[in-house]
Amino acid sequence: MVDWHEKRQLVKVANLYYKEGLTQADVAKKLKVSRPVISKLLQKAKEEGIVNIYIKDESVVTVELEQKLEQYFNLESAIVVPNDDLPGEMAKQAIGQAGAAYISRNLKNVQSIGISWGTTLSSLIQEYPYERRNDIQVVPLEGGMGIKEVEIHANHLANELAKKIKGQCTYLYAPAIVATEELRERLMAMQDIELVLQSGRNVDMAIIGIGNPYEESTLMKIGYLKEDDLTQLQRLGVVGDIGFRFYNNQGIQVDDTINKRVIGISLEELKNIETVIALVEGQQKAESVFGALNGQIINVLIIDEKTASAVINKYESEKF
Numbered sequence: 602m603v604d605w606h607e608k609r610q611l612v613k614v615a616n617l618y619y620k621e622g623l624t625q626a627d628v629a630k631k632l633k634v635s636r637p638v639i640s641k642l643l644q645k646a647k648e649e650g651i652v653n654i655y656i657k658d659e660s661v662v663t664v665e666l667e668q669k670l671e672q673y674f675n676l677e678s679a680i681v682v683p684n685d686d687l688p689g690e691m692a693k694q695a696i697g698q699a700g701a702a703y704i705s706r707n708l709k710n711v712q713s714i715g716i717s718w719g720t721t722l723s724s725l726i727q728e729y730p731y732e733r734r735n736d737i738q739v740v741p742l743e744g745g746m747g748i749k750e751v752e753i754h755a756n757h758l759a760n761e762l763a764k765k766i767k768g769q770c771t772y773l774y775a776p777a778i779v780a781t782e783e784l785r786e787r788l789m790a791m792q793d794i795e796l797v798l799q800s801g802r803n804v805d806m807a808i809i810g811i812g813n814p815y816e817e818s819t820l821m822k823i824g825y826l827k828e829d830d831l832t833q834l835q836r837l838g839v840v841g842d843i844g845f846r847f848y849n850n851q852g853i854q855v856d857d858t859i860n861k862r863v864i865g866i867s868l869e870e871l872k873n874i875e876t877v878i879a880l881v882e883g884q885q886k887a888e889s890v891f892g893a894l895n896g897q898i899i900n901v902l903i904i905d906e907k908t909a910s911a912v913i914n915k916y917e918s919e920k921f
Contacts, residue, residue, distance in 0.1 A: 611646040618643060619652065666909045670902060673916050674894040677876070678703075680903045692905055696882045697724030700903045704808065704878065705730060711805045711876075713738045715866075716762060717844045718745055718755040718777070719810035720819060721880045726761045734766040742801045742809070743844045743865025744775035750823045755844075755865075773797045775864040777845050778825055782861045794864065801866050806876045811893055812842045816885040820845075826859075833857060841889025843868060843879075843898065850888070852896010872898055879903070887911035 617628045618639070625643070629636040646652045663681040670679035682699045684692060704725075714737060716722065739762050745754030756772050763770035775794055779785050788794055812818060814834055820826040820842065837857055838849040845863045848854050854868040871877060878901040881890055890912050893899055904912075 608649070608651070611642055611649060611651050614639060614642045615646045615652045663906055663909075666906065666913060669913050670894075670904075670909060673913070673920075674902075675897070676894075676902055677900040679901075679909075681909045682903070682905050684906045693721055693724040693882050694728065696721060696880050696903060696905060697726075697728035700725045700808075700878070700880045701729040703901070703903060704806075705732065707876075708734060708737070708806075712736060713740060713800065713804040713806070714762070715740045715742045715801045715804035715807040715874065716755060716758050717742045717807070717809040718753055718758060719812065720753055721810045721882050722758055722808060723753045725808070725880055726758050726765065729762060729765045731765055732767070734768050737763075737766055737768040738800070739763040739766075739768055739770045740797065740800045740804055741771070741773045742807060742871075743863065744773045744777045750819070753819070771797050771800060773801075773864065777864060778859060779862050779864060785862050785864060788864055798864075798866060802870045802873070804874055806878065807871060807874045808878050808880070809843050809871070809899070811879055811881050811886055811889050813883075813886045813889045814839060814842055814847065817883065830859060840892040841886070843871065843893065846871075848892055848896060848898075850892045850895060852892050852894070852898050868896070868898055872896075876900060881905070881908060884908050884911055887915065891915050 617623045625636050625639045629639045666681040667679040670676055680699050682695050739759045741755035741759040743755050745756050751757055760770050775788050837855045839847040839855055840850045844865050846854050846868045877899045879899040881904045884907050887908050
């Protein structure tokens with residue numbers, strides 16, 4: 602057992618070396634002792650349990666999940682965020698933080714960003730750091746107007762991201778889903794709307810969310826989907842949606858009546874964008890993510906650990 606004075610010295614040496622980042626030589630000089638003395642004190646600090654050095658187990662697990670996702674689905678990058686049994690909003694916040702860090706680090710040569718809509722992307726924007734990227738244009742990938750949940754519409758998120766990066770922003774002045782196909786055709790023929798959509802098709806980077814229309818669906822909560830719609834989507838084999846576009850387990854956009862009324866880019870147009878980053882939180886979206894990955898719609902996936910495990914388990918059960 603060490604006495605109080607010796608423990609105090611061990612804590613001081615450990616703090617200088619591990620927390621303040623001084624070298625052993627710097628610590629020795631500061632405390633007016635030899636470097637070998639500092640080395641022995643650091644070793645004793647470990648033996649006494651004052652210092653614990655370890656590899657966080659959850660990091661090992663998530664790295665293994667990332668490697669499998671990249672290998673199985675030919676992804677450019679996968680980032681798996683530990684769940685730690687966080688409640689919904691905090692789990693979304695963790696995904697938003699991971700997404701913000703990844704995007705901020707990967708904006709070299711990016712001149713335009715397209716952004717979709719949803720609660721997970723709203724968390725991303727809230728977590729995104731303020732920085733100066735004056736040369737970047739932010740474009741909404743689909744319409745979004747009305748009075749319900751405006752803070753998760755693509756126009757709002759595009760504006761907020763542009764403010765965070767001090768960039769430029771365009772707006773798509775149209776609803777995401779209109780009442781009839783005829784109205785959609787009329788709106789799509791308008792020059793202002795077509796110019797924004799064309800910009801969206803040609804962005805360098807797209808940021809999207811993935812939804813499950815049947816369970817905990819934001820589309821249902823804000824009234825875009827009705828019970829009759831769900832019956833039709835189930836009949837067509839729909840497993841998920843991206844930007845109001847519904848697709849099956851192979852990631853192929855289905856030919857339903859809702860898709861024919863959407864003001865936004867299609868899934869095929871999305872696939873042509875060089876970098877498509879999806880942010881996903883929630884195990885109920887596992888099958889939706891699996892379909893999107895099968896369709897090679899995205900090439901960067903930022904996802905929570907439990908959902909990543911469910912996606913990998915589904916792949917392995919079907920392939921092996």
